[in-house]
Amino acid sequence: MNEIIAILIATVLAWLNFVLIDIWMGLPEAPGVRGAKAIGKSIEKRGGDLGGGYFSGNIVCSPDASAGTLLASCGYYGFGGPEGGLIAALFVYFGNRMCADPGYAGTTGALSITFIIWIVSHFGITPNYFIVGMVIAILTIQGLYHPLSSKLIAKMARKMNRKVLE
Amino acid sequence: MIEETIIACIIIYMILRLFITQNRLERMPYLNVINFGVAAVITLKNPSPLGAITSMVYFILATVGANAIAFTISKVKEIEHGD
């Protein structure tokens, strides 16, 4: 029972980390690459929101804070300390430049989740729970029902004063 | 352990949804969830620095590959439906 509670707390922390940093870096505003625009238009055609569609498209086509969170947790677990999170930030930086994406969402997400894991690991939530939590978090955004999750992302973006393109 | 079971169930659910749907662009987010799952399993089964590095290399290359597939789907749609 202790493990289930730890996985739930890690899921909530990973979800908040990657969604808030991505919306703050402006992912729902514009499509970064051409594939993201196609995925966004397809979600809008099926009844969702265009800003939320661009958010999902940017997650698929380029490493962003979701990739940074997952790889930083993997690095922290494998290396046994915060240096794994820094190495993950370096890999995500290379991946961003390979996809021709001039942003820093991935590195910011990786560094912030490394700090969060370093604090929380004193309370007994080890990094492997964050790895599973991140997979469950990305399932809720991209795997269940696209129109509903895109509308939720657009609502959060408006609340954070990010102008969503219509 | 329980983490492996959770990720295996998520991957099986995603692959069945990917096989069933007909819309090409709806399959891309399901493929992305599968990439997340495989990258997580590589590190969970090999808790060593080399396992973490392999997981990072796999995930970055899989994201660039999914970018190429999405770009090609949009290009094919543009060529066939007459610009």
Added chain:
Amino acid sequence: MVIEFVYAAAILMIVGALGGVLQTRPIDKFLMLAVLGDGLISIVATFGYLDVAMASSFMTFVGIIIMMIGLVRVLEIRKMRGEIG
């Protein structure tokens, strides 16, 4: 019952191969090929061969990128000759 990961990887490979056979357009076949490659890399990594997994992931995804470039070029040449649309 504990579902081990080996079963999920086997389902990935079987569905990827079946999908590659049953789909008709080349672009759909490439997507199923990516799923098949995912399953192969994951099962190689589960059994501990990490350097094989890293080399195999390089070859799979660079191959997919090169095939995508080729597919776009073939379709553009066919459109220019007037065989599509």
